[in-house]
Structure formats: structure tokens, C-alpha cells
Amino acid sequence: MSHTLSAIRGMNDLLPAQSALWQRTESLLRDVFMAYGYAEIRMPVLEPTALFARAIGEVTDIVEKEMYTFADRNGESLTLRPEGTAGCVRAVLEHGLLHHQVQKLFYQGPMFRYERPQKGRYRQFHQWGAEVFGLPGPEIDAELILASARIWRQLGLSDHLRLEINSLGDAESRARYRQQLVDYLRRHIDLLDEDSRRRLEHNPLRILDSKNTQMQEMLAAAPRLLDFIDDASREHFEQLGRYLREAGVEPQVNSRLVRGLDYYNRSVFEWVTEDLGAQGTVCAGGRYDTLVQQLGGPATPAVGLAMGLERLMLLLEVAQGAAEAVQADLMLLGQGEAFMSCALQLAERLRDGLPGLRVLVAMGGGGFKSQFRKADRSGARMAIILGEQELAEGMVGIKYLREDREQLRIAQADLVEHMRTHLAW
Ligand code: ATP
Ligand code: MG
Numbered sequence: 001m002s003h004t005l006s007a008i009r010g011m012n013d014l015l016p017a018q019s020a021l022w023q024r025t026e027s028l029l030r031d032v033f034m035a036y037g038y039a040e041i042r043m044p045v046l047e048p049t050a051l052f053a054r055a056i057g058e059v060t061d062i063v064e065k066e067m068y069t070f071a072d073r074n075g076e077s078l079t080l081r082p083e084g085t086a087g088c089v090r091a092v093l094e095h096g097l098l099h100h101q102v103q104k105l106f107y108q109g110p111m112f113r114y115e116r117p118q119k120g121r122y123r124q125f126h127q128w129g130a131e132v133f134g135l136p137g138p139e140i141d142a143e144l145i146l147a148s149a150r151i152w153r154q155l156g157l158s159d160h161l162r163l164e165i166n167s168l169g170d171a172e173s174r175a176r177y178r179q180q181l182v183d184y185l186r187r188h189i190d191l192l193d194e195d196s197r198r199r200l201e202h203n204p205l206r207i208l209d210s211k212n213t214q215m216q217e218m219l220a221a222a223p224r225l226l227d228f229i230d231d232a233s234r235e236h237f238e239q240l241g242r243y244l245r246e247a248g249v250e251p252q253v254n255s256r257l258v259r260g261l262d263y264y265n266r267s268v269f270e271w272v273t274e275d276l277g278a279q280g281t282v283c284a285g286g287r288y289d290t291l292v293q294q295l296g297g298p299a300t301p302a303v304g305l306a307m308g309l310e311r312l313m314l315l316l317e318v319a320q321g322a323a324e325a326v327q328a329d330l331m332l333l334g335q336g337e338a339f340m341s342c343a344l345q346l347a348e349r350l351r352d353g354l355p356g357l358r359v360l361v362a363m364g365g366g367g368f369k370s371q372f373r374k375a376d377r378s379g380a381r382m383a384i385i386l387g388e389q390e391l392a393e394g395m396v397g398i399k400y401l402r403e404d405r406e407q408l409r410i411a412q413a414d415l416v417e418h419m420r421t422h423l424a425w
Pocket of ligand 1: 083113115120121122123124125126127259279280281282283284285306307308309310311
């Protein structure tokens with residue numbers, strides 16, 4: 001008797017049909033962050049449970065109910081990382097990377113949260129994260145947000161994402177606000193759902209974040225955190241807004257944006273889309289100026305963000321329509337042995353001369369008609385035609401598959417140079 005094995009609920013395989021889009025997106029993310037002076041850091045997927053409890057906060061959704069925690073064979077409590085910031089701070093402290101130096105770091109990889117799986121919400125998901133240590137000013141918050149805006153531009157997503165920002169102020173102003181908020185919420189206790197009543201004691205700010213539609217009106221009328229923040233945080237927040245607007249990024253102030261983790265202070269932000277239902281936050285971040293110290297390090301200002309890659313891919317699919325994944329930039333077409341030996345060599349020369357160019361040679365036979373269909377399906381921009389006549393004359397035909405342009409004929413010897421000047425990819 002055989003039974004089928006399947007993946008754990010909420011944990012997905014990434015199949016070849018999707019991996020090209022992931023790879024292209026990941027390499028774009030890497031290029032953009034490197035252009036801003038960030039370097040990669042890789043942390044283990046498992047960390048001691050205490051790290052997350054201390055960093056994220058005991059009374060948060062993540063620590064209360066979402067962590068994959070288990071005892072290893074020695075009885076030590078370990079947790080599959082639910083996010084990257086805590087491990088990143090642990091790593092920079094452990095390796096002494098914070099002594100009088102600024103660190104701009106990025107990381108990527110799987111994160112694990114025991115949540116109810118649905119579109120855009122999984123139990124193993126992937127984040128792209130960036131963290132900056134050692135810079136206290138609003139300029140780095142702005143630059144980090146500008147880097148993300150650049151990514152949306154390059155992915156063609158600018159029209160699908162809007163930027164929401166808020167300031168959480170410092171710990172004292174948050175404590176003052178908390179009292180006012182709790183007083184207000186107590187007056188409306190009959191409207192609070194069970195979750196919110198529970199949070200009222202320990203984490204009332206999180207109630208503002210509630211997605212419960214029945215509470216929205218009451219929450220909209222609640223005292224505004226922004227009215228309580230300290231002067232220095234206000235100045236920081238206003239300067240951040242100015243920098244962003246000057247650079248052409250228009251933020252929307254959302255006074256109810258509080259983020260779910262305890263470590264944030266001052267600037268917090270989210271990039272939100274309307275295209276993915278309730279799972280609309282594609283990227284989120286903020287300042288966490290006290291976390292490094294809280295984890296035993298020197299007082300170090302810090303700011304970071306994390307993008308959910310699955311949500312980013314879902315949004316790309318929406319934005320680009322159901323566009324077929326592009327496998328190739330060029331495809332060489334023809335029949336017979338003479339074609340094949342010429343095409344194999346030409347393809348090698350193209351790959352040598354233009355690293356990164358994706359070149360396919362039509363294999364598996366078929367007439368021109370069926371080869372053109374394959375070329376079209378591959379997403380290639382041009383078909384390079386090596387018919388009998390071209391082979392005899394040392395020429396190639398170039399047919400544009402996606403643009404309304406005349407077919408060309410050029411010498412085989414000029415093909416690499418021609419592509420270098422005519423093909424931007
Ligand atoms: P949400 O409110 O949607 O639960 P969050 O505030 O818990 O999000 P963060 O901890 O800020 O999320 O994580 C940063 C980003 O990682 C999110 O904006 C989202 O894009 C992504 N993300 C978080 N949890 C998941 C998940 N379970 N599945 C897929 N992506 C996720
Ligand atoms: Mg969550």
C-alpha cells in the first residue's frame with residue numbers, strides 16, 4: 001500500500017514555472033540595495049526561543065500564538081525564526097559589528113509563523129529585509145523608503161502601492177497615549193471584540209490595527225497617537241515627510257498604523273495595496289532605537305524594513321496580468337544538421353559576448369511554424385532565423401516577436417555586436 005506524502009499545510013513548493021519571476025525579483029532587490037551601500041548578511045533559521053520573546057515582545061501575536069517552538073534533543077527551546085530583525089541584531093552584536101560604525105545590511109529567506117493559511121498568508125513565507133544600525137536621523141528612514149520606492153518603480157508596481165507613515169514617538173509619549181487610549185476604549189468596551197478585550201490590558205495600541213469592520217467607526221474616533229508624540233519625534237517625523245515629498249514620494253499619514261511588534265519607535269511605515277484583499281501589506285518597517293540595547297548591546301539607533309516576497313509575487317501577477325514567465329531573450333530557429341551545428345556555435349558566442357543573455361536553440365525538430373510558436377511561448381523578444389539560404393550565405397534573419405518592426409538580415413559574424421547595441425535587457 002502506498003500513501004502520498006504532501007507538504008505541510010501553509011508551506012509551499014516553488015515550482016519552475018514561478019522560479020524565474022522570483023529569481024529576477026530577488027536579483028533586482030539585491031542590485032537596488034547594493035546601489036544604496038547595503039551588504040548581505042545570512043543568519044540561521046533557528047534561534048533560541050528567548051531571543052524572540054525578548055525582542056518581539058511577550059504580548060504580540062507572533063510570540064503568543066504564531067511561533068514554531070520546540071525542544072531539541074538536549075531540551076533547549078528553539079524557535080524557527082518568525083522574522084529577521086531579532087536574529088540580525090543578535091548576529092551584529094555577537095560579531096562586534098556595531099563598534100562606532102554604521103551597518104547597512106540586507107537578508108532574505110524563509111520565515112515561519114503558525115497562522116491560518118490563505119492567499120498571501122502562509123506558515124513558511126519569505127522576506128526580504130534590510131536593517132541599518134548607527135544612524136539616528138530621518139534621512140536614513142527616507143533613504144530606505146526611497147530604495148523601496150525604486151524597487152516598485154523598476155517592477156512596474158508604483159501605481160499599485162501607496163505609502164503610509166506614522167510616528168510612534170518615544171516610550172514616554174507612547175505611555176501617555178496608551179493611558180488615554182485605554183480610557184477611551186474602556187468607555188466603548190461593549191464594542192470591543194474578544195481579541196481586543198484581551199489586548200486592552202497588555203497591548204492596547206494593537207487594537208488600533210484591528211481589521212474587524214464593526215470596530216472601525218469607534219477606532220476612527222479614538223485619540224490620535226500623533227497628537228501625543230514628543231517634540232523631537234515630531235520634528236523627526238516632519239523632516240522625514242519633507243525628504244520624501246522632495247524626492248517625489250508622497251506619504252499618507254495613518255495615525256492608526258502601529259505595527260505589531262513591540263520594538264518599534266518613531267517612524268513606522270507600510271507599503272499597502274488594494275489588490276490583495278486583507279493581505280495588503282507588501283512591505284513594512286520602522287525605527288527600533290532601543291532594541292539593540294534591550295538585547296544587551298550598546299545604545300544604537302536602528303531602522304529597517306521587511307517585504308513579504310509571496311505578496312510581492314502575487315502583486316506582480318496582478319500588475320503584469322497573467323504574463324507568461326519569460327524563459328529566453330532570443331531563440332535560434334532552423335532545421336537540419338547544418339543548422340544545428342551553426343546554431344550551437346552562434347548561441348555559445350552570444351552567451352560569451354553578452355553574459356546574462358538567455359539564448360534558446362530550437363531543439364526537437366518541427367517546421368518553422370511550430371518553432372515560431374515555441375519562440376513566442378518562451379517570451380523571447382527576437383527569433384534568429386537560420387534557414388537554408390542564411391546558412392549558405394553566412395547570414396541570419398532577425399524577426400522581432402513583440403514589436404512591429406521590419407525583419408532584418410545581418411552577417412552571422414556581426415550578430416553579437418548587433419545584439420550588444422540593439423538589445424537592452
Ligand atoms: P500582517 O498584518 O499581514 O499579519 P505583519 O505585521 O504580521 O503582517 P510583519 O511582521 O511586519 O507582518 O512582516 C513584514 C511583511 O512580511 C508583511 O508586510 C508581509 O508582506 C509579510 N508577511 C508577514 N506574515 C506573513 C505570512 N504569514 N505570509 C506571507 N507573508 C507574510
Ligand atoms: Mg501578522
